Amino acid sequence: xxxxxxxxxxxEELIALRPARPRDxxxxxxxxxxxxxxxxxxVRDLPGFLNPGDMLVxxxxxxxxxxxxxTRRRGAAEAKIEVMLHMRTGADDWRAFLRPAKKLNVGxxxxxxxxxxxxxxxxxxxxxTGLRFSLSGPELDAAIAAAGEMxxxxxxxxxxxxxxxxxxxxxxxxxxxxxxxxxxxAGLHFTPELLAALDARGVGTVRLTLHVGAGxxxxxxxxxxxxxxxxxxxxxxxxxxxxxxxxxxxxxGRIVAVGTTSLRLLESAADEQGVLHPFADETRIxxxxxxxxxxxxxxxxxxxxxxxxxxxxxxxxRSTNEMxxxxxxxxxxxxxxxxxxxxxxxxxxxx
Numbered sequence: 001x002x003x004x005x006x007x008x009x010x011x012e013e014l015i016a017l018r019p020a021r022p023r024d025x026x027x028x029x030x031x032x033x034x035x036x037x038x039x040x041x042x043v044r045d046l047p048g049f050l051n052p053g054d055m056l057v058x059x060x061x062x063x064x065x066x067x068x069x070x071t072r073r074r075g076a077a078e079a080k081i082e083v084m085l086h087m088r089t090g091a092d093d094w095r096a097f098l099r100p101a102k103k104l105n106v107g108x109x110x111x112x113x114x115x116x117x118x119x120x121x122x123x124x125x126x127x128x129t130g131l132r133f134s135l136s137g138p139e140l141d142a143a144i145a146a147a148g149e150m151x152x153x154x155x156x157x158x159x160x161x162x163x164x165x166x167x168x169x170x171x172x173x174x175x176x177x178x179x180x181x182x183x184x185x186a187g188l189h190f191t192p193e194l195l196a197a198l199d200a201r202g203v204g205t206v207r208l209t210l211h212v213g214a215g216x217x218x219x220x221x222x223x224x225x226x227x228x229x230x231x232x233x234x235x236x237x238x239x240x241x242x243x244x245x246x247x248x249x250x251x252x253g254r255i256v257a258v259g260t261t262s263l264r265l266l267e268s269a270a271d272e273q274g275v276l277h278p279f280a281d282e283t284r285i286x287x288x289x290x291x292x293x294x295x296x297x298x299x300x301x302x303x304x305x306x307x308x309x310x311x312x313x314x315x316x317x318r319s320t321n322e323m324x325x326x327x328x329x330x331x332x333x334x335x336x337x338x339x340x341x342x343x344x345x346x347x348x349x350x351x
Contacts, residue, residue: 001225001288005320007306008327015155016336019169024194027335028300031318031326032347038329043189043343044197046300052202053253055245056300059184059261060174060207064141065148066181066214067162070110070118072103079103081110083118084151085144085181086128086214087234092136093121097214098129116143127218128231141178151181151214153339155305169340179211179234185339186259186301204253206244210235210265210283220307225288230309232282235265242269242276245295249274254297260310263287263296270295287313289320299346303330303337317348 020026023043030039030049041049050056066085071078082099089095098104104120110131111117122130133140150162150170172187173195198205215231222228245266249255257263267287269279274294286309299317304310315323326344335342 003220003223003225003228003307006308006311006315008311008324008331010306010327010331010337014331014334014337014341015159016338016341017156017159018165019188019340020336020342022191023189024191026189027342028189029326029330029333029335029342029344031322031344036322036325038326040333041345044194046194046345047197047201047203049345050198050201050203050256051254053204053248053251054256055204055206055248055253056198056256056258057245057262057266058172058174058187058190058205058207058258059210059212059265060172060176061180061184061209061211061261062175062178063150063170063180063183063212064178065145065150067149067151068112068144068147069149070112072108072110074108083110083131084214085148087211087232088179089130090136092133092140094118094131094133095124095128096131097127097218101127101129104129112143112147114143114147116140116147125229153182155338156340174207176207177209177211179209181214182212182216183339184210184212184259184261186262186343188340189300189343190258204244204248206241208235208237208241208262208265210261212261216310220309225286225312228286228309230284230286232284233261233264234282235268235279237265237269237276237279239278242278245276249295255295256298256300257296258300260299260301260304260313263299263313266295267293287316289316291316293317293348297348299348300343301346302339302341302343303327303335305338314346317346 068083084097086095118131268283
């Protein structure tokens with residue numbers, strides 16, 4: 001498929017720079033289950049669209065301050081380097097995206113405030129760089145926490161700097177497992193009050209872990225989707241979590257992924273019959289129209305970028321034309337887009 005098939009017009013002023021307050025005051029566009037059925041609602045209406053026995057699947061990853069600023073020294077010359085950590089690969093090893101990447105060679109060192117450094121161990125395809133830090137384990141975590149900044153998405157960071165409010169705003173209520181460099185943003189809409197209403201409705205919840213990488217923000221630069229290579233992200237589904245989801249489905253409950261990260265992990269851990277199995281590995285799953293969903297019945301998500309892998313994913317859940325019509329409705333109705341924006345609830349076909 002052509003990447004241009006997933007393009008659409010979005011006015012710049014609809015990109016949300018701050019979240020709704022309170023979080024569950026955001027709007028929610030309900031898409032389905034009938035073709036082209038659109039319903040303008042709010043996030044607080046979510047319990048009314050779910051049935052007792054349905055299961056919400058959250059991602060409990062926690063965003064770390066993954067944007068670092070360091071210095072490369074070569075003789076008397078210095079260069080400032082921005083580092084966006086992407087995925088941890090060892091106690092002292094990370095994969096990262098650097099800017100400007102061309103100023104660094106394998107074997108060179110980046111020095112960071114706080115007295116720690118990182119050596120460039122690899123320059124890989126797609127702009128990824130391997131880094132080996134001078135600290136490891138909890139010591140490295142503490143140094144990154146002290147020197148790093150909250151990695152706001154580029155479409156927000158271009159308009160304003162991260163501030164103290166983002167420390168709380170860019171974490172979900174379920175954030176527990178440090179390792180993400182981007183928030184699973186559909187989860188940002190949930191409050192204790194909304195969770196209590198879902199519980200009263202008889203809707204179950206389960207938490208999985210997918211550490212979202214910086215690759216989620218990278219533009220698709222190829223012309224054909226077949227040529228795009230996804231960056232790996234690490235995820236885990238425990239035996240208990242898989243059993244809870246399988247039991248809910250066996251009893252007729254629908255599995256509702258909260259965010260595309262939860263959905264991608266569900267689909268990575270499911271077999272051809274839709275049965276979930278324990279999973280602890282990297283996933284590079286790339287979902288485009290034509291994909292047969294095995295473990296996901298519905299998706300609650302935010303509105304995504306034009307020509308992005310995530311807009312391709314939601315187009316696979318319904319159809320590209322349907323999602324373009326839904327997004328055109330969202331633009332005309334002045335919904336707020338992207339990470340801090342409004343939500344949509346998408347019905348999909350059960351396998």
